Amino acid sequence: MNKIEGKISAIESDEGISLITIQALGIPISSMMVEATHTSFSLKPEDPVIVAFKETAMSIGKSISGGFSIRNCFDGEIIKIEKSKLLTKIILDFNQTSIVSVITTGSADRLQLKVGDQVTGLVKATDIILIKTPG
Numbered sequence: 001m002n003k004i005e006g007k008i009s010a011i012e013s014d015e016g017i018s019l020i021t022i023q024a025l026g027i028p029i030s031s032m033m034v035e036a037t038h039t040s041f042s043l044k045p046e047d048p049v050i051v052a053f054k055e056t057a058m059s060i061g062k063s064i065s066g067g068f069s070i071r072n073c074f075d076g077e078i079i080k081i082e083k084s085k086l087l088t089k090i091i092l093d094f095n096q097t098s099i100v101s102v103i104t105t106g107s108a109d110r111l112q113l114k115v116g117d118q119v120t121g122l123v124k125a126t127d128i129i130l131i132k133t134p135g
Contacts, residue, residue: 001052001053001054001055002052002053002054002055002058002099002100003050003051003052003131004024004025004029004050004051004052004097004099005024005048005049005050005051005133006022006023006024006025006029006048006049006050006051007022007023007024007046007047007048007049008020008021008022008043008044008045008046008047008049008130009021009022009023009028009045010045011043011044011045016034017032017033017034018032018033018034019031019032019125020032020033020043020130022049022051022130024051025094025095025097026095027074027095029051029072029128030071030072030125030128031051031125031128031129031130032125032126032128033129033130042132043130043132047132048132048133048134049130049131049132049133050130050131050133051128051129051130052128052129052130052131053123053127053128053129054127055089055100055101055102056101056102057123057124057127058074058099058100058101058102058121058122058123059101059103059121059122059123060090060101060103060107060108060111060113060119060120060121060122061119061120061121061122062111062113062117062118062119062120064120068122070122070123070124071124071125072122072123072124072125072128073120073121073122074092074094074099074120074121074122074123075094075118075119075120075121076092076093076094076095076099076118076119076120076121077092077093077116077117077118077119078090078091078092078113078114078115078116078117078119079091079092079093079098079115080115081108081113081114081115083105083108084105085105086104086105087102087103087104087105088102088103088104088105088107088108088113089101089102090102090103090108090113090119092119092121094121099121101121
């Protein structure tokens with residue numbers, strides 16, 4: 001599980017859904033959740049939180065051009081690759097923080113990923129969970 005410390009900067013709600021923006025590692029990170037979830041945790045702007053997402057929730061893109069709908073993009077350098085028959089673990093350096101992605105080995109081979117490549121890690125807002133921290 002990837003975990004990043006951040007601070008809530010904004011909360012937008014409509015029709016029972018909330019889009020929460022967190023400032024972390026110098027970028028905005030978006031999390032979408034059912035409004036009852038964030039209100040039950042009493043989340044509000046300026047609250048410190050841990051942004052968490054599964055390694056399997058991060059897709060990897062190489063030489064991406066054009067637009068796409070995924071809100072959370074982590075541009076970084078591959079610093080380590082661990083391949084097995086079915087899965088490949090990619091470790092990115094993003095703003096001096098290691099972020100891990102697990103993708104299929106077939107996808108890693110198709111992208112011809114190697115250490116030193118500049119890539120983009122992509123995580124949908126619905127895959128981001130927030131953990132409230134004391135503060």
